[in-house]
Amino acid sequence: MEQFVLSFRKDISLIEEPEGEQVILQSPDCKLTFKQVTSGLRTALNILVTKGATAQQLMDLVQQSDRIVGKLKWFYHLQKFSELGWLCHSVFIDDIPLAIAIPIASDNQFPARDVDIQCQYTLSRFAYCHQVEQQMVLESPLSQAKVILPNWRSAALVAKLAKPQNCHNLATEISGITEEIAQQFVALLLNTQMLSQVQQNGTLEEAENITLAQWEFHDLLFHTRSRKGRHNNPAGGTYRFLGKIETLPAVKPKMSADSIDLYKPDLETLKAVDPPFTSVLEQRTSIRNYGQTSLNAQQLGEFLYRSARVRTLIKMEPAQISSRPYPCGGAIYELEIYLVVNICEDIPSGLYHYAPEAHQLCWLSGKTDHVEELLKGASQSTGSPDPPQVLMIIASRFQRLAWKYESIAYATMLKHVGVLYQTMYLVATAMDLAPCALGYGDSDLFAKAVGTNYYAETSIGEFILGSKDPNYQES
């Protein structure tokens, strides 16, 4: 492990007070003060904030000035820097960096695992390269570091590792890469969990782990980046577009003038006569088959009013918010409800947008081919022979929420879909209707059917509703 060049992350600065022996190391969230700094320590710290050196070089240097006591202290300091996630490990070709591993979590593990030149290694199926601020970066949800690949040779080596390689084979073909450098490169990637070792029986370490085997790439990547712990990106309500991009309105403008006024129930009456909450919660179930008479306009109006209307608009800085029956982070309300009305008494079949402030259905289209496909998809998803009477598609105005929240925006939207699902389930149960949430749908098809920009607004949830068979018995 001695071969790596050690240096501090770029956001660690060294403050040397002009007089006195005090030196301060400052990171964005932590400060270390060194009192009575010896000359060897001072030199070593200066090297770590600039070009870096190997552990051996640093130790020799400290020992030369500060003797054996200084060396022991130095081990302690180095361990501390490592635990804080301050230490980068680099591999160079001559003076050109080939790979720089930068910690992104505070308890960064660099296990100092050695490379066996007899062994084959291959790129983990969780590792991915992408461009971040004009640099190729190798990341993985298994890693507590990111690896900068500043040279095209670095990416070429990573690409060769798509197939199992030993260091000898890895070093061939690419100009300037010796077997020794290939071995250092493999060691860096192995210690940052970017590689998996091929076992003697030919299987991969990674594939033999049945826990990891059941994770998909996109799921694990998303999990690690939308939760705290394994990255150092900003998270939460950071308002990073404030003053740069205008936020979307609290309520989406009506999508057509051709609208149907919906029935409004009397809430005060419902608050008095509605069934007790526990009886509704305990009775709630998914129902995929329907009664002989279909849902009617009054029921649909009441359902939407009780589940999803805008109760009030609230002036707030920096952006207007609203109050609706289901909860929403920051009261931002990015979700929109679209309805494919298949059969509903007094409402023509077709595709509608629910205008939650006006409490109206805005007509978008009849049963076009795309709309029929949406219905067909919903039927397949339930596995029931009855087509849904009304399919509600929950779309997100993504930028409405992403304008405020960072790292967690899409995860929060999916939680909102869940919150709305349960609200709809319970309202439908209280109204003695047949509700069912669906598992997935086609977002590209939805964008085509409605004519939205896929990146601005498309579907992320589906819910079907119908009339309940009076003889329905829970199985």
Next chain:
Amino acid sequence: MEQFVLSFRKDISLIEEPEGEQVILQSPDCKLTFKQVTSGLRTALNILVTKGATAQQLMDLVQQSDRIVGKLKWFYHLQKFSELGWLCHSVFIDDIPLAIAIPIASDNQFPARDVDIQCQYTLSRFAYCHQVEQQMVLESPLSQAKVILPNWRSAALVAKLAKPQNCHNLATEISGITEEIAQQFVALLLNTQMLSQVQQNGTLEEAENITLAQWEFHDLLFHTRSRKGRHNNPAGGTYRFLGKIETLPAVKPKMSADSIDLYKPDLETLKAVDPPFTSVLEQRTSIRNYGQTSLNAQQLGEFLYRSARVRTLIKMEPAQISSRPYPCGGAIYELEIYLVVNICEDIPSGLYHYAPEAHQLCWLSGKTDHVEELLKGASQSTGSPDPPQVLMIIASRFQRLAWKYESIAYATMLKHVGVLYQTMYLVATAMDLAPCALGYGDSDLFAKAVGTNYYAETSIGEFILGSKDPNYQES
């Protein structure tokens, strides 16, 4: 655009009937039958299922045998193949493939956009390379194709494109890459939405799009891969580990013998005397400050019983399921509730797991440093001066759901978190307690605090509960 080699996807097969003139093209989900096939068409189809050829070569060949009528029909067929997403576009160096673009969505767009040799291009911040079945693959949530990079030179070119490049500069340094090949490579990546063009004013096409600017990489990647439309991976309940890996039990075994029996309310009484559902739904709100007396053990027991107990276990093939008060896809119930009890009358402070079948709290630890950090994180997340009385952390036994569902597993879990949030909100409201869902938490910290394997079970949601101030007024 003439330079690309066209060929069929590997899963398209050509069936030539030994007698007669009929030829069939078969994809996994569609079949095209050609009757009275002319010899030019037959040859061209045979080339498309094997090594491929450029559009010009194919056209010349068809025209030679089948004359002008055959050529017109050929254009029509080629258009159809393109719409079906059957046509791959490749760039070769001599006879070695450098990049192969394979459609992954049925309405694959290959816009035939030309490369300007004066212009600079750069890798989109949404494009990523990763290893799939021992091949480097370039993918992007903006693309309806994936690009196989079979050669280390391909990855080296992609890496150089991390910085804006024109084709001339791109061709330097890497052996075997001419300016013409670099141009073809850029054209392929541009037409599969992997690159962004640098505008005359120096900005990127991609960055100027304010809709895209508000998407984060991990969010858009996850959205496109967990919804249908923009990929051809299997999705839904595919049970892909059936017979290979054992599924997790329907109820997690109790985590400690040191358990507290919780109070059980009488449900029949609640079904009769609970407040009407609408009054609970309309009154629900997030409350972050508490009354002077804390929550007590009876309230906590009642809350958990009403929100999250196991009602019944249900024998099913291939795996046992259960019934609980909140809905769950497939009744799989992968979510677990952990409690950090800060202040609760009659329950010692510490970390517990809720055993939903026994309706008990299982003691895990006291207020260790990690547990204190979890509480601190929750306080920061609410922004309230009152620390939570009880912090409920919702974890997922990931493999319990991922064993059945493909593509949609993690998205479904987050919807379940939302469904549970709203159930908890409404139960707390009916009980006159103070509930609040939180936006995010630290999953690595949780795994350390509880001692779980991060990849097997960690936190994906947080909810705080306390006693309500009798003088609480909604602001």
